Amino acid sequence: MRDYGRSIIHRLYTPEQNGLCERFIRTFKEECAWQHRFDNLTAARATVARYIEHYNTQRTHSALNYNTPRQTYLTLCNPPHQQAA
Secondary structure (H helix, E strand, O other): OHOOOOOOOOOOOOHHHHHHHHHHHHHHHHHHHHOOOOOOOOHHHHHHHHHHHHHOOOOHHHHHHOHHHHHHHHHOOOOOOOOOO
């Protein structure tokens, strides 16, 4: 990564330091990659794109109070306006 001008935030070969990404990879493997047999790269890309769309817009997450990532993002970007007293 340093060759590309990027820094590494966690130590190599320590997945416990990168828990969020590691958990997503596990979920992706369990819910998508291991459920399909791809005939070619085009089919794999289409399936992965559909899964990521599902993951972000339809699949609820307990860490997000059972909202989807999209719902959480929209809430954080557009917080409800409070009326002046």
